[in-house]
Amino acid sequence: MFRPVLASRVLRRNAARHLVAGTRRVSSVSEQATEDTAEAPVTSAAETEDKVLDATVPEGKPKIVAEVERAGGDKYIEWERTKITLAHLRTMKRYRTPISMLTAYDYPTGLACDASRVEIVLVGDSLAQVCLGYDSTTRITLDEMIHHCKAVARGCKTPFLVVDMPFGTYHGTPEETFHNAVRLVREGGAEAVKLEGGPEIAHHVEHLTLAGIPVFAHLGLMPQRAVQLGGYLPQARRFHSAKRLVEHALVMEQAGAVAVVLEAVPPEVAEAATSRLKHAFTIGIGAGRGTDGQVLVWDDMLGNSRGRKPRFVRQFAHLRKHVDDGIAAYVNAVRRRTYPAYQTSNMYSMDSDQSRQLFAEWMERTRRGLATENATTEGENEPSSDLESQTGMKARG
Numbered sequence: 001m002f003r004p005v006l007a008s009r010v011l012r013r014n015a016a017r018h019l020v021a022g023t024r025r026v027s028s029v030s031e032q033a034t035e036d037t038a039e040a041p042v043t044s045a046a047e048t049e050d051k052v053l054d055a056t057v058p059e060g061k062p063k064i065v066a067e068v069e070r071a072g073g074d075k076y077i078e079w080e081r082t083k084i085t086l087a088h089l090r091t092m093k094r095y096r097t098p099i100s101m102l103t104a105y106d107y108p109t110g111l112a113c114d115a116s117r118v119e120i121v122l123v124g125d126s127l128a129q130v131c132l133g134y135d136s137t138t139r140i141t142l143d144e145m146i147h148h149c150k151a152v153a154r155g156c157k158t159p160f161l162v163v164d165m166p167f168g169t170y171h172g173t174p175e176e177t178f179h180n181a182v183r184l185v186r187e188g189g190a191e192a193v194k195l196e197g198g199p200e201i202a203h204h205v206e207h208l209t210l211a212g213i214p215v216f217a218h219l220g221l222m223p224q225r226a227v228q229l230g231g232y233l234p235q236a237r238r239f240h241s242a243k244r245l246v247e248h249a250l251v252m253e254q255a256g257a258v259a260v261v262l263e264a265v266p267p268e269v270a271e272a273a274t275s276r277l278k279h280a281f282t283i284g285i286g287a288g289r290g291t292d293g294q295v296l297v298w299d300d301m302l303g304n305s306r307g308r309k310p311r312f313v314r315q316f317a318h319l320r321k322h323v324d325d326g327i328a329a330y331v332n333a334v335r336r337r338t339y340p341a342y343q344t345s346n347m348y349s350m351d352s353d354q355s356r357q358l359f360a361e362w363m364e365r366t367r368r369g370l371a372t373e374n375a376t377t378e379g380e381n382e383p384s385s386d387l388e389s390q391t392g393m394k395a396r397g
């Protein structure tokens with residue numbers, strides 16, 4: 001419960017620096033006017049106009065420390081950046097504070113998510129296409145997913161960590177599914193697993209849930225079924241398929257799913273599913289603003305991917321341009337010998353003036369091809385090459 005106390009400048013500054021935040025929806029999604037576009041300009045993370053309405057004495061977990069009103073009238077809750085748990089996520093749903101989820105694929109992307117205010121990190125099987133160059137997510141193996149999940153988990157301690165169960169690893173018996181999920185949790189370090197599908201996999205969701213592994217369900221466009229769907233096509237656009245999507249979401253919740261990812265469905269359908277679910281929160285991708293949270297692929301969101309992007313993608317940065325420009329500048333500097341610069345601070349020096357002197361003299365003596373000379377005044381018994389030191393062989397010459 002919110003218990004208002006004094007809203008101070010100090011708190012406001014702290015809130016900006018240390019706390020997680022999301023936007024509290026105040027109007028229904030369909031009432032909101034502006035539309036996101038794929039070509040929208042880079043969006044700044046800094047929202048400096050926020051006003052703290054009231055700070056709250058934290059009660060239990062999560063520690064809500066402030067209720068903030070944004071310039072436009074929206075509200076969101078703020079709390080200390082501590083380990084995100086399902087309790088945090090359910091609280092965010094309750095306070096209508098949007099949940100941010102982002103994919104990560106390795107240690108550095110995991111670290112970056114950890115240092116951010118992202119609540120959920122997904123080791124998505126999109127890594128098959130994004131990181132490994134496969135043409136489909138159906139190519140990736142359980143071992144490959146575990147390999148990447150481990151790396152993400154090493155860097156990402158604070159957000160809630162979810163991993164995709166790859167194609168074919170949750171279609172045998174529920175016991176086999178559990179065995180595979182356990183590997184993702186035990187070896188990979190995941191806290192929850194995500195499965196694409198509806199009622200046909202509900203018994204797997206139930207089995208995992210009863211065994212203590214939280215499950216995210218994934219409905220709408222299911223990339224592992226792209227061949228069957230005839231491509232990466234939007235779903236639930238007709239009356240019957242829209243109705244079915246809402247029903248499937250409810251079935252997944254009944255089976256124990258803690259969350260439902262809704263991909264490439266009309267906003268009103270995603271909003272309907274969100275409103276009907278009592279416990280599970282929804283995370284949308286190409287599903288409008290009516291879901292409890294949003295997810296995007298790392299490389300899409302940061303402008304690091306090449307080729308055509310799904311229409312729901314917004315680039316919040318342009319990494320690829322930075323990468324391309326950086327590589328071009330490096331090659332240019334090498335060609336022009338401006339890298340490395342002639343500076344003692346970025347080079348290794350000879351260990352003494354004497355060594356430098358002896359070396360210069362030796363170079364002078366052997367200048368005209370007199371390399372046969374073997375009379376050195378110092379270090380005569382030292383190996384003269386790495387090869388020699390390792391093998392005891394005498395270098396020829």
Ligand SMILES: Nc1nc(=O)c2c([nH]1)NC[C@@H]1CN(c3ccc(C(=O)N[C@@H](CCC(=O)O)C(=O)O)cc3)CN21
Nearest residue numbers: 126129130137223231232233297300305309310311312
């Ligand atoms: N980089 C990346 N981003 C993703 O969001 C993503 C992946 N990879 N790989 C796994 C799945 C595949 N996803 C996709 C892929 C393509 C479209 C897409 O291009 N959709 C078209 C409509 C379909 C068509 O015309 O073929 C669109 O206009 O959005 C959508 C989702 C989402 N996932």
Ligand SMILES: CC(C)C(=O)C(=O)O
Nearest residue numbers: 103124125126285295
């Ligand atoms: C796009 C998200 C939802 C996903 O499933 C993935 O990254 O594989």
